[in-house]
Amino acid sequence: MRWKHHEPFFWSLFGAGGVISAFCVPVMVLLTGFLLPLHLLPEAAYNYESLHALAQNLWVKGAILVIVALSLWHCAHRIFHGLHDVGVSTGPLARTLTYGLAGLSSLALLILLLTL
């Protein structure tokens, strides 16, 4: 059949982002929001060189991209449909702002990771 819209694309990213937000994001919040500032992590976590080396690993780069970018797409889709729920028109402007922001941020993150 011919598709007149690409909602499945956004929904798939939203769904994948939902899984990530549910399973990985709480762990990341715990690590970076609590354990790290409270100095509860091993010494190596406070060493710039070792963290930098970790982030240069291809697998870690991939994990960062997946966790951050998919969470952003999840949020964008939620906000876009949430706007519709509260009666704000969901025209091209809202679409561009929500998905556009997620897309641009993902691209920026990708460039950052590639040049790290």
Next chain:
Amino acid sequence: MTIPATDNTSETAPSKSEAGITLEILRYIPGTHSEPTFQRFEIPYVEDWSMLDALGYIKDELDSSLSYRWSCRMAVCGSCGMMFDGVPKLACETFLRDYYPRPIRVEPLENFGIERDLVIDQEPFLEKLESVKPYIIDAMANAPSGKPGAPAGHERETIQAGENRQTPKELALFDQYSMCINCLLCYSACPQFGLNPAFLGPAAISLAHRYNQDNRDQGNADRAPALNEEDGVWSCTFVGYCSEVCPKSVDPASAIQQEKVRGATDWALSWLLPKGAR
């Protein structure tokens, strides 16, 4: 709930000395009312009365002009759906005792046009239901003498064509979705349907899913256009209230998410496969 001590008459023959309960019913009779208005009815409180019994009492004893749909009295026909204190329920399995002694607000199912009193206009739903072809398509295509893809011929539809087997496991894939009684409570519960009446909605999608999941059916492609439209499965934001109010535990929300996965697969294939094979 106990009947007050002063009461010594039988439950089924209420007298004026008994406890009462108030029903505030949204009335609308075209030509009589300019707009829907609430009307209060004081009726006897009888512990084992369902709302349907209460409405029957009003119609028989107080106001014969009151209109509402009902038939089976046992949560099977799906005709008695209405709102009680803003929650969609079947009148035949909702009881006065769950509200007593507070007054109860009775309104027609939300998100639908009112035809008269508690009777809503089901026509838009029936059109949606028809659009998803809720029946087995080309059932004998895989029967021993049937050829897949061949047009359904009359002789192939007979028992001579062989039996169409289904294992308990295959049945379990759609069994729960076949329990829908088209009561439309889920449509009244759905905020997305409230915002966008074009949304195909929970029950129609559940029934489409029921046939899509049936191994005897060959109609997935016939149902895809209605399901894959923007107003098809994609209008759902997985609020889940439809599944909460469903009196038959159909879980329409789950059917919709599963059809989204099917739709997303179709969409991905439409990019991957060469044009002719789509």
